[in-house]
Amino acid sequence: MGRWEPNARGRLAQAAFALYGERGFEQTTVAEIAARAGLTERTFFRHFADKREVLFAGADALRELLVDTVAKAPMPLGPIDAAAAGLEAAGALLQESRELAQQRQAIIAASAELRERELIKLASLAAALAEALRQRGVRDPAASLTAEAGIAVFKVAFERWVQETNQQDFPRLIQESLDELKAVTAGR
Amino acid sequence: MGRWEPNARGRLAQAAFALYGERGFEQTTVAEIAARAGLTERTFFRHFADKREVLFAGADALRELLVDTVAKAPMPLGPIDAAAAGLEAAGALLQESRELAQQRQAIIAASAELRERELIKLASLAAALAEALRQRGVRDPAASLTAEAGIAVFKVAFERWVQETNQQDFPRLIQESLDELKAVTAGR
DNA sequence: ACGATCGATGACAGCGACTGCCATCAGCGT
DNA sequence: ACGCTGATGGCAGTCGCTGTCATCGATCGT
Numbered sequence: 001m002g003r004w005e006p007n008a009r010g011r012l013a014q015a016a017f018a019l020y021g022e023r024g025f026e027q028t029t030v031a032e033i034a035a036r037a038g039l040t041e042r043t044f045f046r047h048f049a050d051k052r053e054v055l056f057a058g059a060d061a062l063r064e065l066l067v068d069t070v071a072k073a074p075m076p077l078g079p080i081d082a083a084a085a086g087l088e089a090a091g092a093l094l095q096e097s098r099e100l101a102q103q104r105q106a107i108i109a110a111s112a113e114l115r116e117r118e119l120i121k122l123a124s125l126a127a128a129l130a131e132a133l134r135q136r137g138v139r140d141p142a143a144s145l146t147a148e149a150g151i152a153v154f155k156v157a158f159e160r161w162v163q164e165t166n167q168q169d170f171p172r173l174i175q176e177s178l179d180e181l182k183a184v185t186a187g188r
Numbered sequence: 189m190g191r192w193e194p195n196a197r198g199r200l201a202q203a204a205f206a207l208y209g210e211r212g213f214e215q216t217t218v219a220e221i222a223a224r225a226g227l228t229e230r231t232f233f234r235h236f237a238d239k240r241e242v243l244f245a246g247a248d249a250l251r252e253l254l255v256d257t258v259a260k261a262p263m264p265l266g267p268i269d270a271a272a273a274g275l276e277a278a279g280a281l282l283q284e285s286r287e288l289a290q291q292r293q294a295i296i297a298a299s300a301e302l303r304e305r306e307l308i309k310l311a312s313l314a315a316a317l318a319e320a321l322r323q324r325g326v327r328d329p330a331a332s333l334t335a336e337a338g339i340a341v342f343k344v345a346f347e348r349w350v351q352e353t354n355q356q357d358f359p360r361l362i363q364e365s366l367d368e369l370k371a372v373t374a375g376r
Numbered sequence: 377a378c379g380a381t382c383g384a385t386g387a388c389a390g391c392g393a394c395t396g397c398c399a400t401c402a403g404c405g406t
Numbered sequence: 407a408c409g410c411t412g413a414t415g416g417c418a419g420t421c422g423c424t425g426t427c428a429t430c431g432a433t434c435g436t
Contacts, residue, residue, distance in 0.1 A: 003431040004384070029421065040386055045423065078375050112308070119307040120300070144344050145369050152336035156329050181333050185373045187266050191402045192413070217392065228415055233394065 009047045011037040016054040021103060025052075025111040052117045055104060059121045063128050066090045070132040079138045083129060083150040084178055088171035091157070095170045105162050126151040153177045197235045199225040204242040209291060213239075213299040240305045243292060247309045251316045254278045258320040267326045271317060271338040272366055276359035278313075279345070283358045286349075293350050314339040341365045 005011070015036035019028040030051055034044045048054050070086035077085065094101050108114040130140075130147035138146065157173040193199070203224035207216040218239055222232045236242050258274035265273065282289050296302040318328075318335035326334065345361040 002384095008384080030423085031421085041423090042387080043385060046384080051422070079372055080375065115311075116304040116308045119311055120304045123303075123307055141344050141348065141365060141368055142372055144347075145340065145365060146372050148340035148343060149337050149369060149373065152333065152340050155336060156332050159332075160329065177329060177333060180329055181337060182373045184267055184330055184334050185337065185370045187268065190413095196413080218394085219392085229393090230395095230416075231414060234413080237394095239393070 005038060008037070008039060008043065012039065012044055012047055013054050013057060016051075017103075017107075020055070020107045025107060025114055052114055055108065055114065056117060056121055059124070062090050062093060063125055065093055066125060067128050067132045070129065071135060073136075075136070079133055079136075079142060079146040080150070080178070082136060083133065083146050084153075084174065086129065086132070087150055087154045088174050091154070091161075091170040091174050094158075095161075098167070102162055122151055122155065125154075149181065153181055193226060196225070196227055196231065200227065200232055200235055201242050201245060204239075205291075205295075208243070208295045213295060213302055240302055243295065243302065244305060244309055247312070250278050250281060251313055253281055254313060255316050255320045258317065259323060261324075263324070267321055267324075267330060267334040268338070268366070270324060271321065271334050272341075272362065274317060274320070275338055275342050276362050279342070279349075279358040279362050282346075283349075286355070290350055310339055310343065313342075337369065341369055 012033060016028070016033045019033055019036065030044050031041045033054075034041045037044075048057075066086040066089065069089040070082050073082040073085045108118050126147045129150055130143045133143040133146055134140070153174060157170065157177040160177075161168060161170045161173050200221060204216070204221045207221055207224065218232050219229045221242075222229045225232075236245075254274040254277065257277040258270050261270040261273045296306050314335045317338055318331045321331040321334055322328070341362060345358065345365040348365075349356060349358045349361050
């Protein structure tokens with residue numbers, strides 16, 4: 001048996017998630033989170049860079065999945081379709097824990113600070129996607145543009161997926177949103 | 189003659205801009221900014237919501253111009269073209285002070301915190317654009333999608349405009365980027 | 377088995393962003 | 407002249423976050 005209870009990071013994340021949900025992000029102090037996890041404020045900051053980062057711990061895995069899927073997409077696929085494949089894979093991953101994603105999104109939507117953090121995570125996703133496209137031989141500005149547009153599609157589809165009461169298929173929503181974008185850019 | 193020197197807000201903004209440029213955003217304290225402007229820290233926060241907001245004072249005017257231009261665009265124009273008209277107008281406004289925009293962008297690029305703030309301003313621009321499109325009768329998700337894609341085009345064009353040494357026409361870059369997006373979404 | 381080392385944590389001081397509250401004081405209207 | 411207003415100063419306080427050092431089981435080498 002260890003000197004400390006195991007999984008400190010997990011306990012901190014769980015405590016933070018619960019408190020953000022109960023009182024809201026701004027009304028929760030890091031000291032309170034740490035106390036609920038049976039730890040100290042200092043230890044919280046050893047596990048998470050800041051108070052917001054707790055909610056975005058899974059972002060790296062999502063980015064890796066996105067990049068890998070784009071890299072492994074069959075070469076005949078054009079830029080948007082390769083991007084779409086990656087985004088659908090990411091969507092499928094999120095879909096595995098829809099309940100959690102909804103609660104998380106409710107917390108984020110209630111705080112401007114958290115929305116800022118979410119946007120920079122999405123921008124990081126866009127940058128990674130653009131790089132993955134460049135690896136496929138797509139040149140700039142097409143690569144950046146496709147990546148940004150892809151993330152835009154993802155954002156819109158995600159919003160719909162989270163809001164809908166009847167449980168829709170997320171990858172399908174991504175596909176539909178992309179089709180809609182294609183229609184709009186084609187001038188209707 | 190007034191009790192205080194005039195244009196406190198302007199002096200604060202100028203002092204902040206100069207110090208952010210010299211030492212960087214994180215290495216500058218609000219107390220230093222206030223001191224250079226001949227005021228106190230407390231007064232800084234009466235004029236600006238926070239330390240970052242100084243650099244985004246003009247965002248409201250940009251949004252208004254965007255929305256107005258979209259609203260006044262001739263009705264035969266489809267969603268993307270109406271959006272493009274608005275974005276080009278916004279681009280033209282920024283172009284009036286290219287030097288300033290470049291310095292500002294250099295400061296922002298050097299700070300993660302400032303990049304976050306910039307992204308939420310762009311998101312706010314996207315939301316306003318989507319609303320303006322809805323006012324033109326465009327339905328969701330087409331309105332949101334067009335708005336997000338439009339902002340994506342704007343971001344890419346802005347980046348190119350700021351980086352280029354040879355002074356390019358910003359509205360023209362927006363048009364070119366939009367054409368590129370159209371090509372990509374059409375499957376090349 | 378024993379001592380050196382390590383790694384996760386606690387304890388504490390300190391900085392800087394931001395807020396609330398009250399005081400100050402020139403100008404302005406009555 | 408008098409009181410009100412509005413911009414500012416001053417000050418205390420909270421909270422996010424960091425640097426530093428101490429603590430003490432666990433583990434490794436011998």
